Amino acid sequence: xxxxxxxxxxxxxxxxEERDWKQFHNPxxxxxxxxxxxxxLLELFQxxxxxxxxxxxxxxxxxxxEELGDVFMTCLKFANETNIDIxxxxxxKFLEMERKYPVEKAKGSNKKYNEL
Amino acid sequence: xxxxxxxxxxxxxxxxEERDWKQFHNPxxxxxxxxxxxxxLLELFQxxxxxxxxxxxxxxxxxxxEELGDVFMTCLKFANETNIDIxxxxxxKFLEMERKYPVEKAKGSNKKYNEL
Amino acid sequence: xxxxxxxxxxxxxxxxEERDWKQFHNPxxxxxxxxxxxxxLLELFQxxxxxxxxxxxxxxxxxxxEELGDVFMTCLKFANETNIDIxxxxxxKFLEMERKYPVEKAKGSNKKYNEL
Amino acid sequence: xxxxxxxxxxxxxxxxEERDWKQFHNPxxxxxxxxxxxxxLLELFQxxxxxxxxxxxxxxxxxxxEELGDVFMTCLKFANETNIDIxxxxxxKFLEMERKYPVEKAKGSNKKYNEL
Numbered sequence: 001x002x003x004x005x006x007x008x009x010x011x012x013x014x015x016x017e018e019r020d021w022k023q024f025h026n027p028x029x030x031x032x033x034x035x036x037x038x039x040x041l042l043e044l045f046q047x048x049x050x051x052x053x054x055x056x057x058x059x060x061x062x063x064x065x066e067e068l069g070d071v072f073m074t075c076l077k078f079a080n081e082t083n084i085d086i087x088x089x090x091x092x093k094f095l096e097m098e099r100k101y102p103v104e105k106a107k108g109s110n111k112k113y114n115e116l
Numbered sequence: 117x118x119x120x121x122x123x124x125x126x127x128x129x130x131x132x133e134e135r136d137w138k139q140f141h142n143p144x145x146x147x148x149x150x151x152x153x154x155x156x157l158l159e160l161f162q163x164x165x166x167x168x169x170x171x172x173x174x175x176x177x178x179x180x181x182e183e184l185g186d187v188f189m190t191c192l193k194f195a196n197e198t199n200i201d202i203x204x205x206x207x208x209k210f211l212e213m214e215r216k217y218p219v220e221k222a223k224g225s226n227k228k229y230n231e232l
Numbered sequence: 233x234x235x236x237x238x239x240x241x242x243x244x245x246x247x248x249e250e251r252d253w254k255q256f257h258n259p260x261x262x263x264x265x266x267x268x269x270x271x272x273l274l275e276l277f278q279x280x281x282x283x284x285x286x287x288x289x290x291x292x293x294x295x296x297x298e299e300l301g302d303v304f305m306t307c308l309k310f311a312n313e314t315n316i317d318i319x320x321x322x323x324x325k326f327l328e329m330e331r332k333y334p335v336e337k338a339k340g341s342n343k344k345y346n347e348l
Numbered sequence: 349x350x351x352x353x354x355x356x357x358x359x360x361x362x363x364x365e366e367r368d369w370k371q372f373h374n375p376x377x378x379x380x381x382x383x384x385x386x387x388x389l390l391e392l393f394q395x396x397x398x399x400x401x402x403x404x405x406x407x408x409x410x411x412x413x414e415e416l417g418d419v420f421m422t423c424l425k426f427a428n429e430t431n432i433d434i435x436x437x438x439x440x441k442f443l444e445m446e447r448k449y450p451v452e453k454a455k456g457s458n459k460k461y462n463e464l
Contacts, residue, residue: 003120003121008206012210019223024281026166027169028166029278035154038187039270042151065205068205069205069208072191073210086184087124098131101135110140139397144264145395152387154387155384162384165282165371236439240435251454252456253458255456259404259405260393266419270382270419273382273426289430301440302441303423314412316413316416319352322356322418323417324417325417326363329421339368340367342369
């Protein structure tokens with residue numbers, strides 16, 4: 001049985017097909033979409049100092065959830081149209097991150113792996 | 117039993133904890149991370165005309181998968197740290213999209229819902 | 233006599249001072265601002281195919297001008313607050329571009345300098 | 349006599365012409381370019397807490413100048429190719445900002461104009 005992620009991807013596929021939107025969905029446009037949605041999430045934290053962030057998370061919780069949901073969906077759309085197994089891609093990157101940031105070197109540090 | 121998405125989220129949580137990275141992971145920084153990774157995906161399509169895109173998809177397939185995997189993971193990290201159920205958020209947004217873009221109005225059109 | 237660019241930078245400086253906004257203007261926030269505004273410009277071209285672009289440029293001309301003006305201003309704000317001579321920085325980068333993309337190699341090519 | 353900004357714009361124009369790059373420079377691609385460069389500037393501030401920013405500004409000063417120079421240049425390129433008077437566009441937006449954020453309302457506040 002497909003899990004929830006697969007179900008959502010299926011629904012998205014059908015959504016695009018029913019609207020005949022494939023003609024607009026080249027990878028450049030889909031990557032732009034991810035970028036634009038990511039920026040709308042980022043915008044919610046503009047001009048907020050660190051000490052204000054807990055309050056922002058309360059006041060704008062549902063807006064933040066919406067924008068994150070949007071970014072997530074644009075990722076799924078990109079994956080759908082380009083036939084990428086997005087979960088497998090993320091799992092591979094996770095393994096790479098484990099290699100790049102071994103606990104003993106990376107603990108408590110905010111440096112990039114090539115500066116560690 | 118947790119599905120693959122939940123398993124990856126769990127692994128990411130542990131990854132961050134073991135490295136004591138929570139101190140750097142405020143929502144602003146996590147949103148910046150999504151945006152920066154989204155841009156790295158976009159970069160792969162710079163200066164490519166529409167007619168070149170099928171070739172780009174072949175030549176850079178594995179790079180594209182990696183960058184999409186990165187964006188996906190940054191979304192999961194944001195969700196983890198802010199206690200957002202990202203799949204539920206995306207499912208809600210999908211329902212909203214269905215309302216905003218009914219088939220009879222949106223079919224074959226690349227207009228925004230407020231221009232339909 | 234200061235030129236128009238310098239005059240605008242001066243006005244922006246005064247604008248920020250009069251509003252006591254320096255407290256919110258750390259470089260992270262100013263860089264986020266540039267990114268968010270750049271994305272608003274990008275958004276105007278979403279889902280538009282190449283053949284539609286001349287029409288988009290007509291229909292949305294004034295909106296495009298506004299968004300480009302916004303990005304430009306956020307760059308000047310960043311430069312102001314961090315004491316960077318932005319024109320000198322751009323001129324230096326131009327010289328670097330001339331080195332990286334010599335005419336004989338780069339003519340008619342959309343490859344990156346490291347692929348030429 | 350053209351000022352330094354106009355001179356740089358002229359040089360950029362010639363640069364693009366000599367390399368026959370106009371074919372790749374549609375407004376979508378030029379807007380992507382601004383966005384990608386803005387993101388590279390943003391990346392320099394990733395995972396840096398507020399208290400670390402003064403040190404970051406010292407350690408990465410020349411890198412920051414370079415990336416800001418890049419964003420500035422991409423703005424000029426966009427303006428060149430679309431025949432937008434970028435300085436005039438920014439000046440108009442400045443007047444709008446003055447209207448949207450009157451000193452008496454906006455002083456010391458980090459709210460958006462529609463929340464003031």
